Amino acid sequence: MRFIYIICLLVAFAVACQQGSSGAHLTRDQRWQVYRADLQTQLGDKYGAPVPEINEQQLERGKELYTSLCMFCHGAQGQGDGPTGKSLEVKPSALADTLLASYFSEQARLQIIRHGLPGVAMRGWAGFLSEDEIVAVFGYIRTFVHAQSEDISHADH
Numbered sequence: 001m002r003f004i005y006i007i008c009l010l011v012a013f014a015v016a017c018q019q020g021s022s023g024a025h026l027t028r029d030q031r032w033q034v035y036r037a038d039l040q041t042q043l044g045d046k047y048g049a050p051v052p053e054i055n056e057q058q059l060e061r062g063k064e065l066y067t068s069l070c071m072f073c074h075g076a077q078g079q080g081d082g083p084t085g086k087s088l089e090v091k092p093s094a095l096a097d098t099l100l101a102s103y104f105s106e107q108a109r110l111q112i113i114r115h116g117l118p119g120v121a122m123r124g125w126a127g128f129l130s131e132d133e134i135v136a137v138f139g140y141i142r143t144f145v146h147a148q149s150e151d152i153s154h155a156d157h
C-alpha cells in the first residue's frame with residue numbers, strides 16, 4: 001500500500017515538473033499574464049519607460065540580425081509564420097500584430113530579447129548579441145508594427 005502511495009507521488013511530481021518546464025499547457029493569455037507580471041517585477045519603474053529613437057544605421061543592422069536569427073521562427077514580415085516556428089508546440093508570436101505588439105511594454109520586449117521566455121522556444125540573446133545589437137534588432141521588429149499601422153491608415157482613405 002505504501003509502495004503504491006510512493007509511486008503516485010512520484011508520478012504526480014513528474015507530471016508537475018513536465019508542466020513547469022513547458023508553457024504549452026497554458027493558453028497564450030495565461031502565459032502572457034505570467035510573463036508580464038514577471039517582467040514588471042524585474043523592470044520595476046523602468047517597465048513603462050520609452051525606448052529612444054533608433055537611427056537608420058541601427059535599423060539596417062537590426063534587419064541583418066533579424067534575418068539571420070529570428071526570421072526562421074517569426075517570419076519575414078514578423079507574422080509568426082517562419083518555417084521552424086510551424087513545428088513548435090507554442091508558436092512564435094506575430095511581432096507585426098498591433099495588439100500583440102503592445103501587450104508588453106517596449107522595455108519588456110527588449111528584456112524578452114535579452115533573456116528569453118521560460119517554457120517556450122524563445123531563448124535569450126544576451127551574451128550572444130551585444131546590448132547595441134539587441135537594441136538594433138528590437139528597433140527593427142518595431143518597424144513591422146509601424147509599417148502595418150501605415151497600411152491600415154492608408155486603407156481608411
Ligand code: HEC
Nearest residue numbers: 028069070073090091092093095109112113120121122137
Ligand atoms: C526557435 C524559434 C524562435 C526564434 C529563433 C526567436 N523567437 Fe522570439 N519567440 C518565439 C516563441 C515561441 C515566443 C513565445 C510566443 C508565445 O508565448 O506565445 C517568442 C516571443 C518573442 C517575443 C515576445 C512576444 C511579442 O510578440 O512581443 C519577442 C519580442 C520576440 N520573440 C522577439 C524575437 C527576436 C528579436 C528574435 C531574434 C533575435 C527571436 N524572437 C527569435 C520563438 C522564437
